[in-house]
Amino acid sequence: MKRTYITGDDDHVITLGVKISTLGTACTSVFKAHGGGQEIKIADSTDESGNIREIIIGKASELKDNYILIISIIDLSSLDRTEWDNTSIRYHLNGGSSGSLAFIEDIDDTKMMPNGKLLVTKPIELK
Numbered sequence: 001m002k003r004t005y006i007t008g009d010d011d012h013v014i015t016l017g018v019k020i021s022t023l024g025t026a027c028t029s030v031f032k033a034h035g036g037g038q039e040i041k042i043a044d045s046t047d048e049s050g051n052i053r054e055i056i057i058g059k060a061s062e063l064k065d066n067y068i069l070i071i072s073i074i075d076l077s078s079l080d081r082t083e084w085d086n087t088s089i090r091y092h093l094n095g096g097s098s099g100s101l102a103f104i105e106d107i108d109d110t111k112m113m114p115n116g117k118l119l120v121t122k123p124i125e126l127k
Contacts, residue, residue, distance in 0.1 A: 001106040001108050001109060002123045002124070002125055003103045003122070003123075003124050003125070004124070004125045004126075004127055005093045005096060005098050005101055005124055005125070005126055005127070006096055006097040006098040006127050007060040007061075007063050007064045007096040007097065007098075007126050007127065008060045008061075008064070008096050008097035009060065009061055009064065010060050010061060011059045011060065011061055012059065012060045012095045012096065013056050013058075013059060013060075013095050014056070014057050014058055014059070014060055014063055014093065014094070014095040014096050014126075015054045015055060015056055015057065015093070015094045015095050016030065016043075016052070016054070016055055016057045016068065016070075016091070016092065016093055017051075017052060017053060017054040017055070017091075017092040018030070018045070018050070018051060018052040018070060018072070018089065018090070018091055018092075019051055019089070019090045019092070020049060020050040020051055020072060020074065020087070020088075020089050021086075021087065021088045021089075021090075022050070022074050022076070022086065022087040022088075023076075023079055023083050023086055023087075024074045024075050024076040024077075024078070024079055024087065024118075025048040025049075025050075025074070025075045026045070026048065026049060026050025026051075026072055026073065026074040026075070027044070027045050027048070027050050027072070027073055028044070028045040028050045028051070028052055028070065028071065028072040028073075029041055029043070029044050029045075029070075029071050030042050030043040030044075030052065030055075030057070030068060030069070030070050030071075031068065031069045031070075031071070032057065032058070032063075032066055032067070032068055032069075033066065033067045033068075033069060034065070034066050034067075035065065035066075035067075039069060042055075042057055042058075042068075043055050043057075050072050050073075050074065054092070054094075060095065060096050060097075063096075063126045064126060064127065065126065065127065066126045067123055067124065067125050067126065068123075068124050068126065069121065069122070069123050069124075070091060070120075070121075070122040070123075070124070071119070071120070071121050071122075072089060072118075072119075072120040072122075073117055073118070073119055073120075074087055074117065074118040074120065075116065075117050076116045076117065076118055077115060077116030077117065078116075079116075084112075084116075084118075087118060088104060088105065089104065089105040089120055089122070090102055090103070090104055091103045091104070091122055091124070093124070096126075103122070103124065105120050105122060106122075109121055109122050
């Protein structure tokens, strides 16, 4: 489910953090896109947690009317299937008119693949 974050029109810096709680291994990438235009990768997770520590994604005025797309792949294949539901993702944005705002993954953001990998795609509209 697409969520919305109000950036405002000023030059405040907008930050993003991604926190994955899982027993599996994960990787995350963050992309910026303008209204259906080409996506530009702006960040990757750096370890097997899939977490992205708070990063600057841009100035409010530059991000307005764009989207960020956060894609995480979580490998649960080495776990017992009973442990697959013990996964959650929290997305935290800060610096815009919406202030400090957190989102979680929604059920329609997730797709379980037959190979035990969970694909989570979180679009956030920046207004």
